[in-house]
Amino acid sequence: MEEVLKNLFDAVLGGDFEGVKTNVQAALDAGLEPGVILNDGMIAAMREVGARFEAGEYYVPEMLIAARAMQSGMTLLKPHLQKTERKSSGKVLMGTVKGDLHDIGKNLVGLMLEGAGYEIIDLGVDVPAEEFVKKVMELKPDVVGMSALLTTTMQSMRTTLDALTAAGLRNHVKVIIGGAPVTEAFAQQIEADGFSPDASRAVNVVNSLMEEKL
Numbered sequence: 585m586e587e588v589l590k591n592l593f594d595a596v597l598g599g600d601f602e603g604v605k606t607n608v609q610a611a612l613d614a615g616l617e618p619g620v621i622l623n624d625g626m627i628a629a630m631r632e633v634g635a636r637f638e639a640g641e642y643y644v645p646e647m648l649i650a651a652r653a654m655q656s657g658m659t660l661l662k663p664h665l666q667k668t669e670r671k672s673s674g675k676v677l678m679g680t681v682k683g684d685l686h687d688i689g690k691n692l693v694g695l696m697l698e699g700a701g702y703e704i705i706d707l708g709v710d711v712p713a714e715e716f717v718k719k720v721m722e723l724k725p726d727v728v729g730m731s732a733l734l735t736t737t738m739q740s741m742r743t744t745l746d747a748l749t750a751a752g753l754r755n756h757v758k759v760i761i762g763g764a765p766v767t768e769a770f771a772q773q774i775e776a777d778g779f780s781p782d783a784s785r786a787v788n789v790v791n792s793l794m795e796e797k798l
Contacts, residue, residue, distance in 0.1 A: 599649030630699035651695035679707035
């Protein structure tokens with residue numbers, strides 16, 4: 585790995601905002617391809633962040649800081665990526681379901697997925713089933729991600745899935761759910777396509793769902 589990419593990798597891993605920006609700029613100045621900077625410097629680092637989280641070496645704060653540091657570099661890199669028309673890994677529509685105003689987990693999943701090359705459309709919090717349906721029709725995402733942090737709002741996930749089915753969209757999009765009270769058993773019960781207990785594993789779940797779509 586070229587030294588500048590190694591420095592960028594380390595800066596993302598350590599959540600060093602200024603270091604990330606400095607090294608992205610240095611890599612661009614050195615004439616490195618934007619896609620190489622993204623994949624070998626930033627996405628590789630976020631993969632390592634995920635591995636450390638699963639190993640119990642990193643916790644949610646470290647993941648958030650690393651993801652936000654990566655975002656600071658993406659701001660610099662995006663215009664260059666757009667010029668090279670980098671292919672997205674897929675489009676993910678996300679939101680916290682109706683009645684629920686929690687968004688830290690959802691935001692972290694979005695950052696981790698963006699770090700893995702996905703295009704993220706975030707509908708925010710308290711999103712009614714009709715809004716999910718409308719946006720799926722309009723934007724044609726590959727995956728819908730729903731989050732809930734309260735047992736009382738988990739039922740909104742079932743309502744949203746039923747609404748997607750009623751609108752004839754259920755076979756056109758994969759659905760992943762998550763949040764503190766959400767379980768694998770509940771995901772199977774409401775017939776979601778995937779479940780993740782945390783942001784790190786959400787990337788693997790979405791990757792496998794995308795492979796099924798191909």
